[in-house]
Amino acid sequence: MFSMGPWQLLIILAIILLLFGGRGRIPQLMKDMGTGITAFRKGLKDDDKDQDGEKKADELEANADNAAARSDEEKDKTA
Numbered sequence: 001m002f003s004m005g006p007w008q009l010l011i012i013l014a015i016i017l018l019l020f021g022g023r024g025r026i027p028q029l030m031k032d033m034g035t036g037i038t039a040f041r042k043g044l045k046d047d048d049k050d051q052d053g054e055k056k057a058d059e060l061e062a063n064a065d066n067a068a069a070r071s072d073e074e075k076d077k078t079a
Contacts, residue, residue: 004012020026 020029
């Protein structure tokens with residue numbers, strides 16, 4: 001039905017290049033995209049660290065609660 005030859009592809013690429021500008025825009029777009037990906041990866045790593053920190057804090061709180069409960073039980077036994 002519809003096939004594109006090499007000349008049609010060349011014309012389409014030239015139009016795209018004219019629309020986006022050949023000198024600064026495409027490299028700038030790629031740089032911004034790379035910066036975004038880097039920030040995304042950093043955010044994932046920070047999120048993992050935060051979750052680990054929350055787990056440790058929860059464990060410490062649970063251990064403190066258990067220790068407090070044990071000391072209360074020991075006080076009750078001695079009284």
